[in-house]
Amino acid sequence: MAHAEISDVHLAEMAREPSRFRSLAASLERGLGTLVEIPLMFLVVAEIALLFAGVVSRYALHRPLIWSDELASILFIWLAMLGAVVAFRRNEHMRMTAIVASAGPRLWAYLEVFATSAALAFLLLILRPAYEYAYEESFIITPALELCGTWRAAALPVGIFLMAVFALLRLVRIGDFRLDAAGALSVVLLMGVFWLAQPWLQTLGNINLIVFFVGLAGFCVFSGVPIAFGFGLSVFGYLALTTRTPLVVLVGRMDEGMSHLILLSVPLFVFLGLLIEMSGMARAMVAFLATLLGHVRGGLHYVLVGAMYLVSGISGAKAADMAAVVPVLFPEMRQRGAKPGDLVALLAATGAQSETIPPSLVLITIGSVTGVSIAALFTAGLLPGMVLAVTLCALVWWRYRGEDLSHVKRASGGDIAKAFVVALPAITLPFVIRYAVVEGVATATEVSTVGIVYTLIVGYFVYGLLVYRSFDWRRLMPMLIEAASLSGAILLIIGAATGMAWGLTQSGFSRALAAAMTGLPGGSATFIAVSIAAFIVLGSVLEGIPAIVLFGPLLFPIARAVGVHEVHYAIIVVLAMGIGLFAPPFGVGYYAACAIGRIDPAEGIKPIWGYMLALLIGTVVVAAVPWLSIGFLK
Incomplete structure (x- = not known):
């Protein structure tokens, strides 16, 4: 009887062990989360104070702070990465849940584990290149403050490492070993299939763009993997398996996309x-x-x-x-x-509708990369x-x-x-x-x-x-923390999309597109029609700013050559990208609207298409009547 009683005690202890692990993981998550949120809050305050001090110093005192932009840039990449960490901890990274929401409880739980495991896989894959990138930046000295570049670049490996830690803690908190193993094994098997197919993939040429940027990215998005990590996995796989590009370059492109001042x-x-x-x-x-x-x-x-x-x-x-x-x-x-679905659909549509209203970040970007007057674009x-x-x-x-x-x-x-x-x-x-x-x-x-x-x-x-x-x-x-968290989620997507855009550039796709559009029959009308269709797709896949950075310098000279006013063309492009940006299933803006409205993306899928059609009609009207864009220019 004594042995039986001891055995029962051991069994009870073993049964309580998973709950202890979950409790410990939850405590570690809360403590680490607080340690990240406190400096993140001060980073936002510091940026506000620094930029406003720059305005006062330059405009009121006529003594500009020559180092303010440099310091703001250093603090900004830390803000972006720590914001992405907090967003990961809060499970606020944008994702498509239309299929996940329709699954049964068991399948839903599996897809949640799969999504977390896929995000963890990307973070672990990119961690070493991020460390190497930060090390290489140590040879760069900033001009104004004379600081080592590692002070800035270290934000990337630190942020990636912290997100990986939170991913592991989330898997532990689930507490179902079989479910965790099934999700992790699925990700490993998927990666193994692509690795074994590497010799075959290297013979496909630009078809790999469809395999990775459409096939793999689409699979990740629809299976509930956060958008940023789905994009990241697709571009990492493309570069690692089909090119000889050092992966540290991908980290550099992500840094470039996220930290543009x-x-x-x-x-x-x-x-x-x-x-x-x-x-x-x-x-x-x-x-x-x-x-x-x-x-x-x-x-x-x-x-x-x-x-x-x-x-x-x-x-x-x-x-x-x-x-x-x-x-x-x-x-x-x-x-x-x-209905919630109609609310978020109209919210997303109004986001696209107002893309051209100043001060628009996309208009500012167009002006910066194409030389078009920003004041004219605002008007x-x-x-x-x-x-x-x-x-x-x-x-x-x-x-x-x-x-x-x-x-x-x-x-x-x-x-x-x-x-x-x-x-x-x-x-x-x-x-x-x-x-x-x-x-x-x-x-x-x-x-x-x-x-x-x-x-x-x-x-x-x-x-x-x-x-x-x-x-x-x-x-x-x-x-302050909420603003940084939401921004971190958005900026991580922009960073991943910038890496994807760079991959498209290296493949020659952007040059081929420009050449094809130059030779279109029908003159300016056909060029504008194709541009609208192309930028709806690009706005959906690449997000507005990376798409403009990639294709603006290529297509704006073509627009001038076929007789389209560059300001008119800029407005058409922004409206078309806005439709793509806020249109499911890939539009990042749509998921931002759902996150802010706290509405499941699946609920807005059906009602949004009517609004997207209305936006397309409005865009066609603007394209057909140039006066609407340039009638008030001096």
Whole structure:
């Protein structure tokens, strides 16, 4: 009996062992997560302070800080990588879950493990090249601060290592050894098949672009692997198995894509969007629009279209635009019976619609890589955005023409006037930002800090003390981390897409595309039509900025040669890329909309196609009528 009792005790201890491991893994995850979030929060604050100090020093004191951009660039890559780490820990990296959501519980659990294992595989594969890249950067000394380049480049191996640790901890927390083994074995077998097929793959030439960038990337995306890691695995496999390119080059391209200084505006504009929402400024702007349109059928959907158009003048980042309007509009729209899928579909469509509204990051990128005047692009982008807004509103009218509004009260003239007065300080913000850019007070990257300072002052003293009393200083810390996390997820995708774009360049695909488009029959009309189709695809696969960096210098000279105004062509390209960027299944912007709206991507797949058609019609109208783009240019 004594032996039996001892045996039972041992069995009980063994049964409790998995739960102990899960508990230990959860504790380690929380502790390590806090250690990452604290410096990440200070990095965002440091960037805001540094860039705003640069504006004040240059414009007010006439003593520019020659080292500010260099230090901002060093801090930015750390912000991007640590933000990606926090996003991984929170499971906030963008992913396609349409198939995963339809699976049964057991298959869903397996796909979750498979996705984590695939991400872990990419991180482990890229860790050594990232370390080698950081070591090679040690031979580079920065010109202004005279710092070793490793101080900056070390962010890549550190971030990759931390994400790998969180991936392992997540697998341990699952606590099902057989499930973990099945997911990991599936990834290993898939990698083994590609490795064994290497001799055959090397004979395929550019067909490998389809095998890896369409086949493997598509398989990863649809199986629920986060987009960034799916793209990363596809380009890693392409370079490792079909070329002799050192893999450290891939890390360099990812670094280049993630750390372009103009992208520093992404986390800052995201934070600005969160600040506008918290302070009550977004609430005031949307409330004013709601008094004008809230009583008509589909009224709040019109408000969403108008709010995105208005807020896009505040922020050059679509994630920030969506983050500003979603918390204000979505709860009321849900109460009126709007379906979550339709909400996120319209949100994504308005993100595409407002891509040309300044200050647009894509327009700034076009100007930087093609030499087209950014001021001209900013002027040209306003009216085309309005044309697309009209086509979206036409579809909203059709879909909601039978909406029951018997319970909705129409706002009086006094209510409208009161709402306008309350909203006026908030409505002024887009004009402050535009003035700062146009008059040269701040660059497109720095202007977000002007908006942040304005919002802190107006949000606290006007809306915090007088109107809503909603300004809560305690929320700033979580908002800083949230902005960095969302930005890290976005920037990691851009880094992976930049690596993919570089792979396309090395394959000769971009040159072949340019040559084919130069020889098209039908002149400028055919060239524009093919450009729209091509950039819809490129916007979906490569994301806007990498696509412009890759193809802009090739195609803009062709546009000039066939008689298309370069500003008009730029607007067409941005609109087409916006459609691709926000169209499932590959559009990154669509997943950003789902993440911000906290809606499963599968729910918006069906309703979004009507909005995409409306956007395409609007794009064709803009393409057919050049005056809409260049009519107001001097």
